[in-house]
Amino acid sequence: MSLPIPGAEAAPIRLLIVEDSELDFDLLTATLARDGPPLQARRVEDEASMREALERGPVDAVLTDHNMPRFDSFAALKLAKAADPDLPVLVVSGEMSEDLAVAALHAGADDFILKSRLFRVGPALMRSLQAAAQRRAGRAAAAALADSEARLRELAQHLESAKEEERRRIAGEIHDDIGSMLTALRFETVALARQLQQRGVDAPRVPLMLDLIGQLVAASHRIQHKLRPPVLDAGLVAALQWLVGSFAERTGIPARFESNRDDVPLSGDGSAALYRAAQEALANVSKHAHAKQVTVQLFVSGQEVSLEVSDDGVGFDPELLRTAPGFGLRALLERARGLGGWAEVSSTPNGGASLMLSIPVQRDAPASADGGRSEDA
Ligand SMILES: Nc1ncnc2c1ncn2[C@@H]1O[C@H](COP(=O)(O)OP(=O)(O)OP(=O)(O)O)[C@@H](O)[C@H]1O
Ligand SMILES: [Mg+2]
CATH class of the missing domain: 3.30.565.10 (Histidine kinase-like ATPase, C-terminal domain)
Structure with a gap:
């Protein structure tokens, strides 16, 4: 997400504000608008309208009051994080309680701001938008890395299969072409030896030739074994x-x-x-x-x-x-x-x-x- 730069032409930040008091909503948006980037704010005050607003989207950040007649910040937080785990959620509460602040942060809130210290809300919102953009970028990079690793693995697997197939093909050709010719050569050499013997010709090189052919057959078997498990x-x-x-x-x-x-x-x-x-x-x-x-x-x-x-x-x-x-x-x-x-x-x-x-x-x-x-x- 590109972040709006204060003072520059930027798309407004789309805020969903969960607040039952219209007065507090006006105060909050006026504080944010005073020296921050342009905003578009929508107010909701119960679960159904918040769910509908999130579904309709897009929402850049949620600011939620803690205590409302029909809703509370924890339920709002849960709903927002279920819609988008990276969506920044700031709890803006009138109740000064350390336990509540800790519990909200534990539950995944990006910040906890007291209504009596509203001047903090603008910087906190910008910080949480930046953190969310970083979280999204990190997640996208991790997903891209996992994707490219999976593709690399697939490719390696494909190469192995192709290599195995190629070895099998070469082994087959050695067997069919060279193997059959070696068998024919041995047959002819044995026949030649017999003829020479019948004519009484002494040919001491013929047994050597037969031995060489035997070695060639063994070598071709060895190569085939290596090529084709x-x-x-x-x-x-x-x-x-x-x-x-x-x-x-x-x-x-x-x-x-x-x-x-x-x-x-x-x-x-x-x-x-x-x-x-x-x-x-x-x-x-x-x-x-x-x-x-x-x-x-x-x-x-x-x-x-x-x-x-x-x-x-x-x-x-x-x-x-x-x-x-x-x-x-x-x-x-x-x-x-x-x-x-x-x-x-x-x-x-x-x-x-x-x-x-x-x-x-x-x-x-x-x-x-x-x-x-x-x-x-
Ligand atoms: N059984 C072993 N005993 C001792 N060192 C080994 C043993 N197996 C592997 N190594 C060491 O691990 C290193 C990597 O092994 P690897 O099989 O990846 O590469 P390589 O045998 O050197 O080359 P390549 O397998 O690519 O021909 C070897 O260089 C060697 O130093
Ligand atoms: Mg090795």
Whole structure:
């Protein structure tokens, strides 16, 4: 709201004055008009007429008498704040009572003015209008921030899905194009080896070629696994088992996987998020932790599916994440929030690190019977 500047051309301040005495109303408006900005004042004296005036609006501020035959300042205050919590309300009372003043301020009044000290009303009104404008601006800024955070989260979620989709597509092309050609090449090379053998030709390079083809097939499988988490094919539990097993094999760090269920009630996005989180946490262990051991746990409860990856390595100060250049953990925290869940990193220097991530179960995803599992890799 723009505030009228005294002396400048300004829109009049629209006051709603709750007052049973016409004389007091005239005195109040005359005092305000004397050296203040232009006003438009309307008098009401009971609940129904005040409600109607607020509904009709617009009202910039309410000034209310305390004691009226059919109404009082507390009821007026309640009505005004219900219409607009930021609307300034000043109690202007003939009754000199400290208790009353304190009670009015506690109930949300912006100020309490005695009718015997009416000279205070103009400055108090301007102050409360300014405070209300600031409250409104603060609320609007907070709402805009929340809105932009929600949109950012949505965008992050969309990007994750798009990335996952793109990886899936590339994995599919490697499988269909390169995979089928490698199979054909192996077939032809085996046939060539047989022909050469039948003709008695010694060709020591052919077994080497077959070995290279075998390595190419293995490499293409590895790339496909990385690109397309096997979650969607085999389920999250089996995929995590495979991930933990291959981590231990590759790094030599003993890794243990535990789960209290065989299947998890999650959507494809939810499963992919947990799988990628475990992948990132394990990559962090191998890059940063110098750990002797890692544990990956998956727990399904009534409401949520939780993943915890903990190590006994060098640890770090999680506060440093705010300024750390890496993006892995930050992306992971955002992704969990985007799915309506949460994630937390706890660690102390030399005390190991633990990542916990939890997302709500999807009610319509198929849940299966309990079947505890535990596996050392
Ligand atoms: N398990 C861990 N043990 C010790 N330090 C860790 C561990 N996990 C993360 N950190 C610390 O937290 C920082 C941030 O991790 P994050 O995964 O966000 O980034 P990064 O691994 O450095 O890079 P990126 O993941 O983007 O490739 C790391 O640089 C490292 O200092
Ligand atoms: Mg990382």
